[in-house]
Amino acid sequence: MKPRPSLDLAGTAEFLKSGACKSVYVLTGAGASTGAGIPDFRSPGGMYDSLRPELITATEAQRKRMRMDPVNVVMKDMFFQNQFPYLEVRRPFILGTQQQQWKATLTHWFMRFLEEEGLLKRLFTQNIDGLDYQTGISPELVTNVHGSLARVSCEGCGYEMPFDDFCAQVRTNVKDIYRTDPTAPAESSNINCPRCNAPLVKPNTVLFGSSLPSEFFEQLDDLNGADLLIVAGTSLVVSPANSVVMYVAKDCLRLIVNKEPVGQDLGIRYGKDATRDVWAGEVSCDEAFLDLIKMLGWQDKVRKIKHLLPESNQAMVKDL
Numbered sequence: 536m537k538p539r540p541s542l543d544l545a546g547t548a549e550f551l552k553s554g555a556c557k558s559v560y561v562l563t564g565a566g567a568s569t570g571a572g573i574p575d576f577r578s579p580g581g582m583y584d585s586l587r588p589e590l591i592t593a594t595e596a597q598r599k600r601m602r603m604d605p606v607n608v609v610m611k612d613m614f615f616q617n618q619f620p621y622l623e624v625r626r627p628f629i630l631g632t633q634q635q636q637w638k639a640t641l642t643h644w645f646m647r648f649l650e651e652e653g654l655l656k657r658l659f660t661q662n663i664d665g666l667d668y669q670t671g672i673s674p675e676l677v678t679n680v681h682g683s684l685a686r687v688s689c690e691g692c693g694y695e696m697p698f699d700d701f702c703a704q705v706r707t708n709v710k711d712i713y714r715t716d717p718t719a720p721a722e723s724s725n726i727n728c729p730r731c732n733a734p735l736v737k738p739n740t741v742l743f744g745s746s747l748p749s750e751f752f753e754q755l756d757d758l759n760g761a762d763l764l765i766v767a768g769t770s771l772v773v774s775p776a777n778s779v780v781m782y783v784a785k786d787c788l789r790l791i792v793n794k795e796p797v798g799q800d801l802g803i804r805y806g807k808d809a810t811r812d813v814w815a816g817e818v819s820c821d822e823a824f825l826d827l828i829k830m831l832g833w834q835d836k837v838r839k840i841k842h843l844l845p846e847s848n849q850a851m852v853k854d855l
């Protein structure tokens with residue numbers, strides 16, 4: 536019988552320190568990168584919400600689809616018909632990634648610290664921003680459930696294009712619908728695959744209607760050995776990524792770090808009904824992980840990387 540920690544952040548920290556917790560798995564979503572200022576796609580006021588299909592290179596019928604549901608921008612069938620909605624909407628995000636415009640947050644660093652302590656078995660991330668890697672986390676411990684923006688390949692033939700070569704073409708071939716880059720072309724033109732010549736080259740993000748990377752499904756079974764599952768910055772509504780919470784054993788402690796309690800429909804129980812689920816409360820991911828860092832006595836780890844944190848995090852750690 537495993538010792539049962541108290542179902543709060545302090546209890547979770549105790550469990551992490553106890554030696555009884557040997558195997559930690561993590562699932563992250565957009566909230567992990569909020570502190571980095573990453574442009575948000577789904578929230579009110581985010582990129583989808585402010586989408587202006589009339590500016591996008593597309594037919595009227597395609598624009599109508601985007602107006603009905605902005606997710607059409609990243610739908611597989613739309614991309615095969617017309618690559619510009621995807622490329623034009625994502626242009627600043629692609630080029631910002633190349634320029635390292637965004638910095639890894641305390642939340643990303645916490646995962647690296649878990650690895651340093653020998654506790655991290657796997658990080659499943661739904662984010663495509665690749666910020667996890669800035670911390671030096673071992674790439675083999677990271678699963679990009681929805682693919683990654685920083686790798687580029689052809690949806691037609693699979694040819695892998697160097698990221699910098701692709702970005703150079705995005706800069707010269709894709710117009711700026713946000714009108715912030717005066718050097719962008721007035722009209723968009725195709726970026727053709729150097730191997731098959733089809734205009735299907737794009738970052739390796741998983742399009743809606745495409746299947747997830749096969750390693751994700753293979754790795755789900757490993758979750759059975761988890762002592763602690765941390766779910767951070769995700770509303771747990773996107774399937775099948777959200778199934779991670781159901782693959783852990785029945786007695787695995789689950790820590791939910793999200794401003795609202797989520798996952799009740801997946802069997803997560805809060806408050807007096809909770810038997811093994813912990814909600815970190817109405818705080819941001821970075822605030823919750825900073826609290827955990829203090830409880831774990833990992834302040835020194837943060838002091839060493841303080842200068843690398845985004846501005847929003849700098850204020851939080853200045854007295855550390």
Ligand SMILES: [Zn+2]
Pocket residue numbers: 689690691692693694728729730731732733735
């Ligand atoms: Zn190709």
